[in-house]
Amino acid sequence: MSETQTLADRKAAGRFARQHAPRSQHATIGDVDRDPVTLLQENSAGRVESLVPLRYGRMSVSPFTFFRGSAILQAHDLAKTVNSGFVGPICGDAHLMNFGGFATPERQLVFDLNDFDEVSPGPWEWDVKRLAASLAIAGEHTGIDRGSIKDIISTAVHEYRDRMCRYAECSALELWHEIVSFERMIEAAATAEGRQLINRTMEKAAGRTHESMLGKMAALQEGRWCIRDAPPGMFHPGGPNSLLGKDQKWSDADEWKNKLASAFDAYLQTVSSDRRQLFAQFELHDIAFKVVGVGSVGTFCLVMLFVDGHGKPLFLQVKEARQSVIARYFEVGGPVQQGERVVTGQRLLQAASDSFLGWTTGPAGRQFYFRQLRDMKVSAEVERMSSTIFKGYARICGWALARAHAKASGKAVEIAAYLGNGDRFAEALTEYALAYARQNEKDYDTFMRACRSGKLEARSDEDMAADFRV
Template identity: 85%
Template structure:
């Protein structure tokens, strides 16, 4: 029934194992781990402290760089009209700036020491890139949920991005310094303790480990925390494709069309488009053909039963969607598909660009950026979207597919009390440890490196505050560039006003 049935595009084949393949030293370490006893693996983890003292993780690295220049480089190739919106969203606060400037921290971390244990990491594990979503079995879980920057890298880089995000968010929210210290320390200790438990798990036990909302309720320290988790579960239950349909689309003559809401949502070839005339979006037939070709390539990255499932849907509409903070300006489409019962499926088609991690840490992995995202997500998450896949799109851009929402929820951090924020930090530390343990197969070594004491947590707490200060300096430079006109920054409201009559 699916209307796109053009000839198939060649598929770039790969696997999780390919993405997990590391640099020569790391690969040798993995092979050794397969034959070593647990005692020998623990000894190897402790030995890593010789060249990577845990106290040295307090260093923030080489910050002798021009943040404006790096941000400009990171904006190259994006939709030109949307780059000012990216900067506008980053300008809201030091925390939104941090969310959109992963390239700066990756640059800085590249000059710091690490334990030598590298594998596919999230690459952007700040506190807003965790959340709840439904598994294919409709179970609500908490996990990492953004993998645009996934790449082979030192596991410490993920932990440091998480630690700094709590310090930066806490300062933005006006949380007392001592309380922020407790919050960061809580996340770090939870990561250490969970990694210690995962070091005792078999490979299959790690693969099946999942952080459900029911388990979160069980470990919640306060009644307020349990109540908040229950409310989140109720909210997630209402974020379905059917509930989105009436809010996002209108039915005309038996066909659904997505409503324009520029700059956040618009039709590529419509009067509200921000893509520019040179993109040939106005040539509807030409672009439909190219997108159909890309969709067929995507289908070939799915399992046969998923292809059969999608064959029961018909494409009704396509719109351009502006997402997040750091992703603003990248190509992102929303496909609205409907089955014979009139029930919808929203698919998000998101451009995948080279990871900022791979720019500063060299490791093997798929050359197709969409495949990199999909295989990394499948490796790190406990359970992934049924419709994850990748393709080559128009103009040589590389994309990956996923469902638009499907019970997805994010934490409303700015509305959290200090107590709740500390509980959230604990859950994030847990989820990150689970992801790293599964993806690496090196929980034994990482746990032995961390040890049972406070040295790593203390160093990461110092790092978090030091990097929060560096982030503020970068934010100040960025804001001066915006005010002087060196960079153009526009808010959503400013851009929306351009389309009002």
């Protein structure tokens, strides 16, 4: 953006963008002439081979879990749709389960985006469409009637529009310091039921600390804490329960730890000097492999357990960063360190980020980012939501997404002017979300046929855990 552009010029640019990207055209779902199974197989390449069936098993539970694990499909489809031309950092996977609560470094509980594996420069509309589609698919999954689902989607999109309009009036610093705290959520809640749920969530978050995890995840053995194996979800890479396979060459635990030590030293150079001083007060006790999420299953993810001189723990998650599916379909330039991409994107989009965010390159050239495993983190329990609560949750997601886009892109003025004050964009997005839910059902059916025929192997957590029972 030119420094000489006035607010009037920027508003005019936003309105002018409607000429090449009419808001009504956002109802189009895009290019769905593709084989979902082939794209999923391509997306599974390079993952831990023995864990890919678990990825498919978790995706097979329902059309909603399938949607969560198949971000590559929607990114492919969106590549042929119109966009306003206002590009900035986007989450890339802004479905409703990738929002949640967590503690800021100042211990304030906030609501925000909380997954950035697919973060990349891209059209802001792609995030809004992924959120809208997820609301439609999850609504159908939980048995909400079609009329209520339409209302839920419209509510989220209208909230995004209204918040963006307000953020267009904010200065750069005001946007940078804007935060969606749980206290503000209580004030904004439309019902007593919603306020009660937010209060209960705050109480739940207060108990989700490193210290509360220690006894659940680890056992004290001869003065050192050792993370408990619980395959397939948690295991030691070089131990008897490892699912990594001999080809990963992680059987020599000492050699592996030495390689990781070098990668950890490189990570420390990406955090502030005061964090390095803090780490000096901790000792590493154990490292284990953790299988996380749905779409991330099969990527490398480690848990590092540190303990300080008072016996208090710090759990760090070390997660592999691969090319974003957004970058695959929306080209933005040359090569990047994928861990740095995640960290930079997260810092830009979140109102307040984890104190321990950083990145490194590990053994075999895999790229990773670091964050705390759990720090008062809480997420929505969609299956237990009434349609009223679901609508309130959708509104908060729309608010948080608008805040993230406004801060990260610096284009709130343009986006707000493009959206306008009417219902066209919300109507188009509601139509889009319902149509994409139908497409997702088709893709899910194709995926399930591939699983039943043996083209894809799908195994549940229970099936894989049974392999280790005596």
